[in-house]
Amino acid sequence: MHQNQTWFTHLRLGFFNAFFDAETAQRLSLLLD
Structure with missing residues (x-):
């Protein structure tokens, strides 16, 4: 369970x-444009 929770947190952080x-x-890109 803890392993799965860590994986989910890592996935969410990666997406963020x-x-x-x-x-x-x-x-x-807007500032440099």
Whole structure:
């Protein structure tokens, strides 16, 4: 159970990081444009 919980947390953090990177990249492209 604990192993599964850790995996879920890691997956959620990975998704959040990917979304944050996409948002940051989009804002930077707008600023540089």
